[in-house]
Amino acid sequence: MEKTIIFTCILLLSTCTTPAQSKYYGKSSTYKPVKLKKTHLHFFLHDVLSGAKPTAVRIAGPRTLMSFGSVYAIDDVLTEGPEATSGVVGNAQGMYMSSSQGKNLTLVMYVDLGFTAGKFMGSSLSVFSRNPVMESRRELAVVGGRGRFRRAQGTVFVKTHTVNYTNGDAVLEYDVEIVHP
Numbered sequence: 030m031e032k033t034i035i036f037t038c039i040l041l042l043s044t045c046t047t048p049a050q051s052k053y054y055g056k057s058s059t060y061k062p063v064k065l066k067k068t069h070l071h072f073f074l075h076d077v078l079s080g081a082k083p084t085a086v087r088i089a090g091p092r093t094l095m096s097f098g099s100v101y102a103i104d105d106v107l108t109e110g111p112e113a114t115s116g117v118v119g120n121a122q123g124m125y126m127s128s129s130q131g132k133n134l135t136l137v138m139y140v141d142l143g144f145t146a147g148k149f150m151g152s153s154l155s156v157f158s159r160n161p162v163m164e165s166r167r168e169l170a171v172v173g174g175r176g177r178f179r180r181a182q183g184t185v186f187v188k189t190h191t192v193n194y195t196n197g198d199a200v201l202e203y204d205v206e207i208v209h210p
Contacts, residue, residue, distance in 0.1 A: 063210045068178075070149075070205040072118050075106045079196035090127070094197050095134055099127045107142065111190045111200050119144040119153075125160070134162040138169070142205075152176030154207065156185055165189075171207050183207030 077084045078094070084106065090099035104122050108115035123140035138160050143153040153176065158169035167187040174181035185205050192199040 065208045065210060068205075068207050068209065070203070070207075072107045072109060072203050073111045073115070073190060074121055074201045074203055075108065075113060076103065076197075076199045076201065077105070079193075079198055085125075085197075088124075095127050097127055097130045101125050103140065107144075107203075111202070116146070118146050123156075128159070136160040136162060142203075149177055152178045154178050154181055154183075154185075154205065158185075160187065162189070171205070174207075174209065178207065178209050181207045181209040 075084065078086075078101075085101045085103045088100050088102050090096065093099075102124050104120055106113075106117055107119040107121060108117055110116075119142060121140045121142050123138065125136040125138035125140070127134065128137045129135035136159075139155075139157045141153050141155055144150055153174055154171050155173040155175075156169050157172050160167055160169055165188065169185040169187060171181055171183040171185060173179075183206050185203055188202045188204075190200040190202045
């Protein structure tokens with residue numbers, strides 16, 4: 030009798046755990062694959078630490094310019110060309126921190142690249158990455174976005190266009206390659 034009960038239990042358990050056999054097994058009727066687009070953007074970022082209206086302001090850390098531990102809040106202008114008079118396409122808002130103790134300046138930065146003109150107006154890209162400033166070409170990670178760039182991933186390639194080593198003002202060239210839905 031015990032053997033019959035044990036056998037019946039085993040038979041019931043094995044029947045309950047067998048996957049259903051149907052033409053729909055493993056498929057979802059609501060899933061629709063997302064087609065990704067590749068977008069390339071090119072613009073210039075103006076980081077101004079001097080003058081009456083700076084776009085980068087030290088909010089914490091030592092008083093010396095860009096020393097280890099210095100944290101800056103930014104609201105930098107993004108333009109079509111390197112000149113300050115070029116057409117404005119957006120702004121970069123966020124912060125960066127000097128994170129290197131050595132002689133080569135390295136920043137860790139979080140910035141939201143918000144577009145205020147053109148076909149991407151109202152959209153933005155989120156960048157969170159290490160920025161080894163002394164390298165001629167840097168790569169920063171795009172970790173997301175809003176609007177037309179929702180769920181974006183990609184890379185920002187940065188080159189220093191001009192820099193004033195006395196006051197820290199700089200114009201940076203941004204080439205952005207992203208994929209997004």
